[in-house]
Amino acid sequence: MTLKERIVRRAGxxxxxxxxxNVSMDDLASSLGISKRTLYENFRDKEEVLLTYLAGKRDERNNKIVEVINRSENxxxxxxxxxEYHKNKDLPSIKFYEDIYKYYPRIYKLIQQDVENNKIHIKTYLQQGIDQGYIRGNLNVDVAAFLVEESTYTYIRAAYLEKPPFSFQQLFFTMMVNFIRGISTYKGIQIIDDYLTNKTNENN
Amino acid sequence: MTLKERIVRRAGxxxxxxxxxNVSMDDLASSLGISKRTLYENFRDKEEVLLTYLAGKRDERNNKIVEVINRSENxxxxxxxxxEYHKNKDLPSIKFYEDIYKYYPRIYKLIQQDVENNKIHIKTYLQQGIDQGYIRGNLNVDVAAFLVEESTYTYIRAAYLEKPPFSFQQLFFTMMVNFIRGISTYKGIQIIDDYLTNKTNENN
Structure with missing residues (x-):
């Protein structure tokens, strides 16, 4: 791992x-045991660190999707x-989202553009699923793609609950499985229900 | 309809x-062709009009649910x-929600309490559906009840889209049908898919 990569990962x-x-460039440097000077030799400012981190996350996610599509049957x-890949990933605190919204409007705009791009991809995948006979043909794919991206905001709102009666992992899992089950044909639901049955057995 | 009812309905x-x-007590009075004095004889202030309106909506909704449960098989x-009942109802503008949030914190709190009460009812209904064999037993009902109530916020967020590629009716319909289909057993999905097929035929 290069120093640049180490910095970005720790910052994340x-x-x-x-x-x-709440995290200053000072905090970041001392957390890595490097000087502030070294840090600034690699990144102009905190915004650049954040931008590099988010771009990395986005590429990682997109590569994962391509990899999974290549080895999947449907x-x-x-x-x-x-x-499965996302369900145990750490999710950012609310402050992370709030700070981007409040203090980094340029980055917030970039994220919104990403969301719009994601919707286009999701629509393509949904259409492929329809063509394969696994997703129902009467689905409104524009609404469905919107709902997939909205799940992030549902997560954010859940973080404001005073006493959530579920974990974020449970929320993510139920929300996503339920969404996919809702859009699937019988052929698709069979695969999902087999997956759920195996899960239940695993946990016993 | 009493004058009080007329006032509340027009205010809504x-x-x-x-x-x-944006709607003053003056606007409300003149829109009804009554004097401001008459208006104030019936309601102390705008907040009281709003509160009466929202309480009426809530009672109407709850009565509807009880009525529908009594005549339904499952x-x-x-x-x-x-x-079906909600899909063609007018939805409030974003300003309506924003104004409550910004200017009527007491009412906002009451709405949040309503949401919490709704979740308890929804959980009961989901559990009944599970007992009847129409809703899958491996569903996390806490998450599911949360997701039903979240749909309002999804609607609010959709209203901020610059160029929504769907109507609010389409959003509501797809979101709700998909949710119910996701939580249902095969027996339940059959009923939903028959309903969707009839819908498609109606529209042709």
Whole structure:
């Protein structure tokens, strides 16, 4: 791992946990045991660190999707792989999202553009699933693609609950499985229900 | 209809369309062709009008649910009736929600309490659906109840889209049908898919 990569990875961990405003370039340097000077030789400012981190996350996610599509038999398998892949990932604190919204409007705009691009991809995948006979043909794919991207905001709202009666992992899993099951034909639902049955057995 | 009812109904229409801040007690009185004095004889202030309006809406909704439950054979039918009932209802403008959030914190709190109460009811209905064999037993009902109530916020977020590629009716319908289909057993899905097939035929 290069120093640049080490910096970005550590920054990501700290931002996720404490938000962005609360983590100074000083904090970041000392957390890595490097001088502030070395840090600034690699990145102009905190915004550049954040931008590099987010771009890396986006590429990682997109590469994962391409990899999963290449080894899957159908779109339902793709979605289930992605659920498995994401379900135990750490999710950022609310402060992370709030800080981007409040203090980094340029980055917030970039994220919104990403969301719009994602919707285009999701629509293509949904259409492939329909053509394969795994997703129902009467689905409004524009609404469905919107709902997939909205799940992030549902997560954010859940973080504001005073006493959530579920974990974020449970929320993510139920929300995603339920969504895919809702859009699937019988052929697709069979795959999902087999997956759920195996899960239940695993946990016993 | 009593004068009080007429006032509340007109206020609701105006609030839904223009938000609450933009509609003065003067506007309301003149829109009804009554004097401001008469208006104030019936309601102390705008907040009281708004509160009465929202309480009426809540009672109407709850009565509808009880009525639908009494004449339905199972919980899937209940949900489908409620989708039919709501799908062509006017939805308030974003300003309506924003104004409550910004200017009526007391009412905002009451709405949040309503949401919490709704979740308890929804959980009961979901459990009944599970007992009847129409809703899958491996569903996390806490998450599911949360997701039903979240749909309002998804609608609010959709209203901020610059160029939504769907109508609000399409959003509501797809979101709700997909949710119910996701939580249903095969027995339940059959009812939903018959309903969707009939819909498609109606529209041709």
């Amino acid at each position: 961990t700290l931002f996720y946990q404490y938000g962005i405003k 779109m339902i398998e793709v979605f289930l792989y992605l659920i | 229409t105006l609030f839904y369309q223009y938000g609450i801040k 919980m899937i039918e209940v949900f489908l009736y409620l989708i």
